[in-house]
Amino acid sequence: MLKVLLVEDDLDLATAIIDYMALEDIEADYAADGQIGYNLITSHTYDVIVLDLNLPKIEGLMVCERVRSQGIQVPILMLTAKDTLDDKLRGFSKGADDYLVKPFEMEELIARVNVLSKRKSGQISKLVVEDLELDLAGKEVRRAGELLKLSPIATKILEVLMRESPSTVSREKLIQTVWGSEQPDSNSLKVHIFNLRKQVNKEGFRPLIHTIPSFGFAIKPAED
Numbered sequence: 001m002l003k004v005l006l007v008e009d010d011l012d013l014a015t016a017i018i019d020y021m022a023l024e025d026i027e028a029d030y031a032a033d034g035q036i037g038y039n040l041i042t043s044h045t046y047d048v049i050v051l052d053l054n055l056p057k058i059e060g061l062m063v064c065e066r067v068r069s070q071g072i073q074v075p076i077l078m079l080t081a082k083d084t085l086d087d088k089l090r091g092f093s094k095g096a097d098d099y100l101v102k103p104f105e106m107e108e109l110i111a112r113v114n115v116l117s118k119r120k121s122g123q124i125s126k127l128v129v130e131d132l133e134l135d136l137a138g139k140e141v142r143r144a145g146e147l148l149k150l151s152p153i154a155t156k157i158l159e160v161l162m163r164e165s166p167s168t169v170s171r172e173k174l175i176q177t178v179w180g181s182e183q184p185d186s187n188s189l190k191v192h193i194f195n196l197r198k199q200v201n202k203e204g205f206r207p208l209i210h211t212i213p214s215f216g217f218a219i220k221p222a223e224d
Helices: 011-023 034-043 060-069 085-094 106-116 152-164 171-179 188-200
Strands: 002-007 026-031 048-052 076-080 098-101 126-129 132-135 140-143 146-148 209-212 216-219
Touching: 002 011, 002 034, 002 106, 011 026, 011 106, 026 034, 034 048, 034 060, 048 060, 048 106, 060 076, 060 085, 076 085, 076 106, 085 098, 085 171, 098 106, 126 152, 132 152, 140 188, 152 171, 152 188, 152 216, 171 188, 171 216, 188 209
Parallel strands: 002 026, 002 048, 048 076, 076 098
Antiparallel strands: 126 132, 132 140, 140 146, 209 216
């Protein structure tokens, strides 16, 4: 049975999450503010921490930073009402592993908790989707142990897709995240995705990169 800590000051939402987790055979401890949450994290062992961004006493990002400074590697899923790149980058820089934007479906929360529970060391060194691995420090990508040859831009695109997996990332969001204010020409994203797909989805491997018509791209197993 997975053991999760939920740190969330909205009592109604917290009750709904805990009840749903119980149905999924997940045991959940609860903290209503950042200070209690931090105390529980440093004195108990959890498989995943679900941590709200805006908390009383100690805000979520500060809790996350303090936890990582203690060398605690449990994966952290941040809950936030803001779907902005700046908020996510700040969270990742403080040690968060994943983000979920409110309002969300309970099924997606459980799916992300289950995925994170398999990550032994949180966000410290690598992103993993099935047999695809991205070494964040060395910027090396491997599929089933085989080193893939990717350009820096393709690697950056892959990182965005893997961080959001299994969710779909829009073309606009990819362009904004990868290129920022320096907008590329109209074919750049298409060319990089084509080259990325050639490497990741090469013959002999199950396809992981998928085009979502009229919206964007996703990295996930085909059956999802």
